[in-house]
Amino acid sequence: PRVEEQFRAIGEPWARTLSGGSTGGWESLAWQVFYPDMFNGVWTFCPDPVDFRYFQLVNIYEDDNAFHPNSTWKTSAVRPWQRGTDDQVRFSQRDASHLESVLGSRGRSGDQMDIFMSVYGPVGDDGYPKLLYDKRTGEIDKSIVEYWRDNYDLRHILARDWETLGPKLVGKLHFFMGDTDTYFLEEATRLMEAFLEQTTDPYYEGSFDWGVRQPHCYSGMPEFPGQTSYQRVLPRMLEHILETAPVGADVTSWR
Template identity: 35%
Template sequence: MKKLIPLLILLFLFTGCSTDDQNGGHSVTINLSVSDEVKASFESDGRLYVFLNQNLQVEPMDQIWPYPGRMSQIFAINRTGISPDGNITLEPNDDWTKTADWTFANVPEGQYNIQILWDQDKSESRINAPGNLYSEKQKITITNSTEVDVTIDRAIAERELAESELLHLVDFKSDTLSAWWEKPVHLKASVLLPANYDASESYPIRYNVAGYGGRYTRVNNLVNSSDFIDWWRSDEAPRVINVFLDGEGPFGDSYQMDSENSGPYGHALIYELIPHIESEYRGTDTATTRFVDGCSTGGWVSLGLQLYYPDHFNGVFSYSPDAIEFENYQLINIYEDENAFINEFGYERPVMRSTVGEPMISLRDFIAYENALGDSDTYLNSGGQFSAHTALYSPRGENGLPKPLFHPTTGEIDREVAEHWKKYDFKIYAEENWSTLGPKLQDKIYIWMGDMDQFYLNPATRAFSEFLESTDQPASDAEVVFTPMAGHCEQFSHKTVLMQIQERLREIEQ
């Protein structure tokens, strides 16, 4: 039997207020302890998360992205000087940042899975970082005032690549980023070689950018898929080196671009990481057979890399990109709208819908989740999507945080910050630089978008497509495909992109 060391005792005392009775709420007392197995790795400073989820089939701490029907309610608070041998009482009136509209003194009746995470990692931006400590999920039933014993006895494991002679890890120290941050900064990637790889040959190369926050270990899904790996080893598969870039950055996904807040990630990729990888594996450094692709965040990044570094890639395959111009930042016109949460008609602005158009979650609620995840109690360092966007597009603000486009709780838009975002508005950038940029993009751009994208990304892609259609000297030959009633990333697959690259290689050879 594990010996349990008292760590934290959270006492949430119910006062018998009639309002709580009328709302059917009850107090919950959580007695929290830490096991010997993780005591030695426990750090005294961190952020404590309590997750409650009424979907009993899911792991509560994995449901932090506010997807309707499975999202957890999050309660978070920063704590310092905690000892694994000590006790502390957190009262109901402590300053929790939370997503629920109720408190621990008034938990609605029902069945929940509860889970607790101690975020003590300082090296990664998201709470699923290796070394963070957590409890096993456990079911509780709230029908009256309840006391629950929870034990932190697990640590998030280090990431590992699957076993394959074709798969290799790249762990590269960036001099540029290390100098910028004044500490060692490493960039990671995974390299999947073609079957019958011969180090004496030179190869085309594909740089894949993940959907939001995707890590270099996502290649494991391909290597462990018999369908993909059997095809990859067959004569049908193109002989192309695949590089899976890592999405980690200081404020969430780095977006592989230069940022006033995260640092020169674009420079580090183009002038440090890519030359390193290609000197190790590729046998050539020509851009003629270098391609980039991705979906969602990867769709934005891949298109951005082709636009901002046009001489370094000879084709982009961008699927369902994040908003690529900001008159349509999802449903927000950042240059004209006054508020991100409320539209011009006075309604809550949705951030997600079904493919038949039903709104699924509001931007206000989405940001509430990111506010809970950030130890600033705002989305500015949540590690989530809007944290990363703000870090990339915004100027530096106070306390080392990016300056927000919109207020974390009111949604009011800062017009000065909106002007600053223009540097990564692809339509503005392409329009202002078309005379020199246009010739370098010929035969290089393929974009796919579903016309019922769940995140309202199609209006921005439409606007960008209309700009491309209006160009001359040269007239753009970009291929932008819209599929009616299709949703987010619906047609993206690694096989599809690899065959598109194969076709592009045939065109180059002609």
């Protein structure tokens, strides 16, 4: 409402679209999913984990420890957290977690994992976010996993509520992801794609744009030198708005 009060805007759901990258990509997708009647489409770039079976590389439902996979013989901190497009690992999950512990306790580092835990997790008795896992040992707190799943695992929410959400989201969900994402976000996006592609009654009618050997923040391949991501998606947004505008809507005076 604030934007539409201050700027020249139509102010109707059919004319509102969303976009964002990385954490903003997750947020824009979440807004579309949580408020399907308020927005008319999302073009999300490299969103943060959209399926917590791949919370980066951690399966919060099955793994016991964030620092290493379940294994009867390998319990060293081997789980990567950041890589280059040549797959060279720059940080491990443990490295990133220990750094955040130095920057601030109780989820107050202001860095990425604490941001996730502050948003997705419940509030503890001490008033601070309950952390998904112990930053020192990596042990996952299974008592809060269900809360994460039911409130913020977007793929789970879509699957659970597709009967009611699906009809409101047809043609509205569009994803861009590099297949060598710096933070391994492509794995969760693949699970989202697998779910959406098998939807029926209705079929989702959205899209996935995969960048081959592209890192984090992939937003589609440039059509000419210097083209920005929004120069690519704004025409698609406009086309979608014109195709879905209600009969009698003003689709000319503002163009």
